[in-house]
């Protein structure tokens with residue numbers, strides 16, 4: 001049976017236009033990585049920035065199954081360089097999987113490295129604890145809990161509503177563990193605020209603004225679960241929008257404001273924009289009609305796929321097509337038992353979706369599916385999607401973008417191998433390096 005190293009090297013050979021860094025990054029994201037105790041953080045008391053669990057668990061095991069990594073958190077991200085593949089700097093979000101063939105551990109020389117099938121393949125750098133994580137809010141909450149940063153500090157990730165009103169098997173998206181992640185953190189006694197008060201968010205941002213003297217943090221994302229009724233008396237547009245309004249009033253133009261929310265009617269989308277949001281992510285999740293209906297039953301019942309897509313196109317009239325960036329979960333197209341049986345079919349379907357949006361000037365983006373074990377799709381597919389799917393998607397994405405004359409979407413930092421910081425997919429590592437960095 002071919003080893004994981006054989007699989008990776010075979011794909012590097014067959015797809016020479018896809019950066020090698022992206023091949024490894026996709027494999028780490030889809031399958032996770034094990035951590036030696038020497039590579040874990042000291043939580044909020046050490047020199048390494050810990051994993052914040054900013055929205056989903058993004059792990060291959062539940063917290064109680066993570067062993068030492070449940071007590072001493074792994075780092076938020078790792079950065080890979082060098083090794084036999086001569087890797088350029090590659091930032092990878094950490095998804096823990098104790099049985100992965102990838103392992104981060106200290107070598108004989110004491111330096112941290114990434115091992116695949118027991119062989120050292122890259123040097124590993126860990127994110128330093130940012131100064132702003134060393135300060136607490138007046139009520140004792142940590143900045144990491146209220147306003148964690150990811151993407152090597154580029155993005156402040158504000159999950160202000162930690163649960164989703166699509167609840168239970170008949171409504172939750174079949175790959176999503178937002179509600180489970182809430183439960184497991186509460187059960188472990190970790191601080192995990194369900195609805196973050198606006199004042200706490202402002203206070204945490206104040207601390208970030210004060211101590212991020214290099215001004216690495218460039219954008220914020222407001223997000224959380226879908227709101228189908230009301231939270232605190234507000235509908236989805238006003239609930240998320242009021243955070244943006246408060247942030248923009250207090251820190252005008254300090255960060256690029258983004259929101260990940262449902263595809264809402266144009267009138268509600270306009271309220272997001274009025275509140276100061278500049279980039280809108282109405283995620284379409286998976287393109288294929290049958291799979292959308294099966295995987296996103298709540299969204300299908302409440303909105304429906306066709307209306308969802310219509311609303312995405314309509315929102316371009318409010319935000320401008322460049323600033324509408326819907327996400328899809330790359331890999332669920334191939335999840336058993338309903339997904340496509342071949343990589344060819346899955347890529348053809350995904351590309352159809354890319355063409356649909358890109359022909360309207362809208363640039364989707366994707367996160368690499370992490371098959372979390374408490375989700376129906378994760379349970380049935382613990383290995384995730386085939387690595388070849390992820391590599392061919394990078395190729396198809398770039399080709400479709402070029403076909404429609406588009407470039408990397410705004411709000412993601414620099415593009416290009418060795419430069420990208422977007423950590424939950426390698427689409428930015430695989431695009432040509434662009435001139436605009438603070439785009």
Ligand code: SF4
Nearest residue numbers: 164172173176225226
């Ligand atoms: S809408 Fe779906 S993907 Fe989004 S938080 Fe709810 S269950 Fe998760």
